[in-house]
Amino acid sequence: MLSKAIEELKDFASREGFYEKKILLMFSGGKDSSLALYLLKNAGLNISAITFIHRWSWREPLPHMLKFTASLGVEHYLVDITESLLRNSLGKKGPICIHCKKVMLKNTYWFARINGFDIIAKGDNANDKIKGALLDQWGGDHRLSTIPRIGIPILRPLINYTAEEVEALAKEADIRVFRMYEYGRRRQWREGCPLQYIDKEQVIKEEYFDLAYKANYEISKIARKHKVRMSVLVPSFRIMCHGCNEKALKEAKTALEGIKRRSANASSGKN
Known part of the structure; x- marks a missing residue:
């Protein structure tokens, strides 16, 4: 072929x-x-x-x-x-x-x-x-x-x-690509960059860029560990996952709680 x-x-x-x-x-x-x-x-x-x-x-x-x-x-x-x-x-x-x-x-x-x-x-x-x-x-x-x-x-x-x-x-052709274990946007495995996980209905702000990167970087480590595909939308923090189990979801929710707190504290400091 x-x-x-x-x-x-x-x-x-x-x-x-x-x-x-x-x-x-x-x-x-x-x-x-x-x-x-x-x-x-x-x-x-x-x-x-x-x-x-x-x-x-x-x-x-x-x-x-x-x-x-x-x-x-x-x-x-x-x-x-x-x-x-x-x-x-x-x-x-x-x-x-x-x-x-x-x-x-x-x-x-x-x-x-x-x-x-x-x-x-x-x-x-x-x-x-x-x-x-x-x-x-x-x-x-x-x-x-x-x-x-x-x-x-x-x-x-x-x-x-x-x-x-x-x-x-x-x-x-023996082409192997590096995976971040993202959820992907389509039925086939389609990765991209963390900015694609900014909630679509949001007016785009630079703080969402930072949040999308930080949250999805942590989530990708958990996804790789459990060999599932997982990403998180921001600022809603809704988790999306293919093949997830309770343990992976629990770890993801714990990680996101920490990110939410740090994000809230940073916003308070600016105000």
């Missing part, structure tokens, strides 16, 4: 003239973007990776991401978007991911333009929202489109593969 996927990508790349192009992949370090990078590199394309970080990003996955790109011989850029994220999200309604994705895409566009990249690549698969209503507006092959219309074409090498097929391909 993996060799077939690489050959199909080679054929597509030849037809579209990709071998004369520089491609920049938005690389989160997750299974989708890791597989996309693997396929593009093994298809012989001129591919580089860009990863966006901010003050509240998980620290733990980064060494694994750098090791993976180094093993492929791929140039890997790290860009800090802390200030842009704050500027474009504070005072707005959630979810934070909507605002963050806009910041990342805009930064990718300008990075690509300044550094001579011709194509932006993403790890979207057939289960992602872009497939269907949005890409149906595109008359050509969904793997290469100008949607969203940012001025640079976007390559999606996985867009015709379901999440289950991506899982199988990644397994065949």
Whole structure:
């Protein structure tokens, strides 16, 4: 299955003239973007990776991401978007991911333009929202489109593969990603960053960024210990868990009580 996927990508790349192009992949370090990078590199394309970080990003996955790109011989850029994220999200309604994705895409566009990249690549698969209503507006092959219309074409090498097929391909390629044992946002295991757990109905405040990181960092340690998937929404402190047992939940509630007290004391000190 993996060799077939690489050959199909080679054929597509030849037809579209990709071998004369520089491609920049938005690389989160997750299974989708890791597989996309693997396929593009093994298809012989001129591919580089860009990863966006901010003050509240998980620290733990980064060494694994750098090791993976180094093993492929791929140039890997790290860009800090802390200030842009704050500027474009504070005072707005959630979810934070909507605002963050806009910041990342805009930064990718300008990075690509300044550094001579011709194509932006993403790890979207057939289960992602872009497939269907949005890409149906595109008359050509969904793997290469100008949607969203940012001025640079976007390559999606996985867009015709379901999440289950991506899982199988990644397994065949022996791609292993670092897990924070988050609850994830979808049925399949989809991790991200702790800011996604700010309650959607909240007006976004910087204090929620700090709280989301602190609470979910503690929760992730408990989840890893019990081999369950768990996260907590803030400021509601509602626990979400796949496969939880009473012991894990009890430990999580105890940890969160401590975080709530410290947060309340800090707020009182400010007032």
